[in-house]
Amino acid sequence: MLYLATPYAHENPDVMRKRYETSCRASAKLMSSGTVVFNPLANTVPAVELGGLELEHDEFIAIDLEILRRCDELLVLGLENWRQSVGVNRGIFEAIILKKPVTLIGEADIENLPTIPATATTYLTSRILHEKIEKDN
Numbered sequence: 755m756l757y758l759a760t761p762y763a764h765e766n767p768d769v770m771r772k773r774y775e776t777s778c779r780a781s782a783k784l785m786s787s788g789t790v791v792f793n794p795l796a797n798t799v800p801a802v803e804l805g806g807l808e809l810e811h812d813e814f815i816a817i818d819l820e821i822l823r824r825c826d827e828l829l830v831l832g833l834e835n836w837r838q839s840v841g842v843n844r845g846i847f848e849a850i851i852l853k854k855p856v857t858l859i860g861e862a863d864i865e866n867l868p869t870i871p872a873t874a875t876t877y878l879t880s881r882i883l884h885e886k887i888e889k890d891n
Contacts, residue, residue, distance in 0.1 A: 855880045
């Protein structure tokens with residue numbers, strides 16, 4: 755199972771909504787190819803908005819990390835300012851400690867999932883995603 759990490763928190767609610775929608779678009783692309791994926795934003799955003807769930811940021815991260823531990827790999831959507839995301843960085847750190855493959859792609863790469871560009875940043879080799887082979891012309 756692939757864990758999809760996406761930055762979310764932002765002072766602008768419109769940016770947060772766009773990040774949520776982008777993560778759902780990536781999940782749909784992966785699922786349509788038969789990839790089993792867990793998207794923490796697709797799990798928690800509706801629970802907050804529709805179910806009234808109220809947790810502190812650290813509590814959400816603790817839940818997400820527990821699920822990440824049960825996943826095989828981590829895919830990071832490198833959206834704007836992803837490096838500042840506490841949740842994304844905690845996920846990367848946890849995956850590396852557990853020796854799980856980590857792949858970082860840009861937003862433009864979502865449309866090609868589960869194929870990733872050969873230039874994607876990786877730690878260990880993904881067994882779920884397929885590396886794009888650049889052909890010489």
